[in-house]
Amino acid sequence: MDRIITMEDVYWRRSGAEILKDINWTVDRGEHWAILGLNGSGKTSILNIVTGYNYPTAGKVKVLDTEFGKASIPKLRKRIGYVSSSLGRFAQTMDRETAMNIIISGKHASFGLYREITAEDRKRAEKILKELRLLYLKDKTYNLLSQGEQRRVLIGRALMADPELLILDEPCSGLDVLAREDVLDIAEHVARKSSHLLYVTHHIEEITNAVTHVLLVRDGEITAGGPKRKVLTDTLLSKVYKIPVKVHWENGRPWMSITK
Numbered sequence: 090m091d092r093i094i095t096m097e098d099v100y101w102r103r104s105g106a107e108i109l110k111d112i113n114w115t116v117d118r119g120e121h122w123a124i125l126g127l128n129g130s131g132k133t134s135i136l137n138i139v140t141g142y143n144y145p146t147a148g149k150v151k152v153l154d155t156e157f158g159k160a161s162i163p164k165l166r167k168r169i170g171y172v173s174s175s176l177g178r179f180a181q182t183m184d185r186e187t188a189m190n191i192i193i194s195g196k197h198a199s200f201g202l203y204r205e206i207t208a209e210d211r212k213r214a215e216k217i218l219k220e221l222r223l224l225y226l227k228d229k230t231y232n233l234l235s236q237g238e239q240r241r242v243l244i245g246r247a248l249m250a251d252p253e254l255l256i257l258d259e260p261c262s263g264l265d266v267l268a269r270e271d272v273l274d275i276a277e278h279v280a281r282k283s284s285h286l287l288y289v290t291h292h293i294e295e296i297t298n299a300v301t302h303v304l305l306v307r308d309g310e311i312t313a314g315g316p317k318r319k320v321l322t323d324t325l326l327s328k329v330y331k332i333p334v335k336v337h338w339e340n341g342r343p344w345m346s347i348t349k
């Protein structure tokens with residue numbers, strides 16, 4: 090399998106509105122993508138198509154060799170890790186669980202209680218905690234963790250099912266600079282070691298070295314998509330952000346100033 094995601098002429102309409110229009114996008118093996126766009130531009134709608142939660146009104150979608158309409162979506166979902174910054178339901182059910190148990194609960198990629206925990210599960214969870222430098226949190230309960238720690242534990246949880254594709258949907262929203270950098274370090278680690286990364290954000294400074302390609306989304310359409318240096322230009326970003334901006338690069342990372 091050389092292709093991770095294929096979208097051909099994809100449209101998604103809801104309540105009479107065309108929310109996604111003419112989406113043509115491919116992700117190849119070895120690429121790590123960021124999806125960048127303003128609030129309401131269509132990023133989550135694209136993700137929901139990738140994970141099979143939204144079915145396109147028109148067009149062809151293939152994710153990890155699974156062609157939509159021809160194969161089992163639940164099976165596909167097991168191969169995709171998803172970490173979102175909105176955790177309402179999760180917080181309620183898992184609040185009093187330890188970081189270790191939360192990681193283990195990712196084995197079946199579902200919320201709530203897990204059945205039997207094997208010695209192997211424990212070993213794997215411990216390995217993840219170690220790799221993500223979270224061992225110090227092992228026995229702490231979720232409600233006692235800082236927001237940044239919670240996000241990192243949730244990424245660890247998503248890794249428990251050994252996903253081929255890991256989607257991080259605005260994982261740094263609401264975090265301070267230090268906590269953000271810790272989450273970004275983990276994302277880099279994942280991209281290097283274990284999984285294809287799909288990173289959704291509206292902040293270009295979160296596009297670290299791990300990200301190879303960027304998809305720019307504006308009003309439900311793709312403005313540009315490709316290698317990050319080609320896509321993150323003053324002209325294209327000014328279009329996407331609807332305000333004149335200038336990009337500068339420092340240590341391989343883009344930063345942006347407003348020039349109006």
Ligand SMILES: Nc1ncnc2c1ncn2[C@@H]1O[C@H](COP(=O)(O)OP(=O)(O)OP(=O)(O)O)[C@@H](O)[C@H]1O
Nearest residue numbers: 103104108126127128129130131132133134135291
């Ligand atoms: N089920 C739905 N029915 C009607 N409109 C919808 C539906 N889902 C999304 N939309 C609309 O589609 C547009 C794109 O929404 P989407 O959530 O994909 O944007 P986003 O880029 O993820 O935004 P944010 O950064 O704020 O999360 C918005 O105008 C939203 O109101």
